[in-house]
Amino acid sequence: MLKYIKGRHLFEIARKCLINMLKILIIEDEPLLAEMYRDKFIKSGFEVFSSFSAEEGFEIIKKEKPNLVLLDILLPIENGITFLDWVKKDSEVSSIPMLAFSNYDDEEIKRRAFKLGVKDYLIKTNYTPQEIIEKIKNICEIK
Numbered sequence: 001m002l003k004y005i006k007g008r009h010l011f012e013i014a015r016k017c018l019i020n021m022l023k024i025l026i027i028e029d030e031p032l033l034a035e036m037y038r039d040k041f042i043k044s045g046f047e048v049f050s051s052f053s054a055e056e057g058f059e060i061i062k063k064e065k066p067n068l069v070l071l072d073i074l075l076p077i078e079n080g081i082t083f084l085d086w087v088k089k090d091s092e093v094s095s096i097p098m099l100a101f102s103n104y105d106d107e108e109i110k111r112r113a114f115k116l117g118v119k120d121y122l123i124k125t126n127y128t129p130q131e132i133i134e135k136i137k138n139i140c141e142i143k
Contacts, residue, residue, distance in 0.1 A: 022140055023047045023066040027057035027083065028101075029075050033124075037070070040129040046136075052076075054083035061093050067140050070132070071118075073102035073109060081109065084116035097139050101132070 024046045028034040034050050041048045049064055051057035054075050061069060069087075073080035080100060087093050100113045100121040110121045119139050122132070136142075 021045060021047050022068065022136070022142065023049065023064060024136065025049045025051065025057060025060055025064065025066040025069045027051045027054065027069060027075065027080070028072045029053065030072075037129060037132070040133065041136075044133050054078040054080065054086075057083060058086050061087065061096065062090070065093065066096060068097045068099060068136055070099050070101050070136070073100055073104045073113065081112050081116065084113060084118065088116050099132075099135065099139065 022045075024041055026034055026037055026041070026048060028037065028050070029052045031052070034052065038048045038050055049060050049066060051060050052075075055078060057069070057071075060066075071080045071083060075083070080102065084098060087096065087098065094117075098116075098118045100110075100118045101124060102121070103124045105123055113121050120135065122135070127135075
């Protein structure tokens with residue numbers, strides 16, 4: 001009986017952890033960066049989805065409904081600003097927090113990104129992966 005209770009208790013803890021696992025979508029067109037952040041986020045307990053384009057990212061956000069999107073601004077074909085516009089116009093996903101993450105440091109682009117709802121606009125070279133993880137946890141109110 002004690003073994004069953006311990007097993008059931010561990011199962012319950014594991015189930016709660018999975019329910020509380022944050023789902024993060026990374027939209028980044030540089031494979032090495034995307035893979036590095038994916039690995040760091042997984043090690044921090046996040047469930048991670050990756051996309052190399054705005055178009056694919058929009059399909060994933062609609063299907064998976066992540067808790068947060070880490071969005072590069074400079075992407076092939078359609079850029080991150082276009083992606084933000086698509087999200088803002090779609091009531092199914094418009095409340096999902098967005099974190100812009102780019103080396104493109106342009107005031108007009110930043111202004112447009114904030115107007116379209118990003119929680120923050122981070123310059124990639126200014127943040128370590130651990131600092132990005134802390135930002136994500138703060139935005140998603142995880143301690």
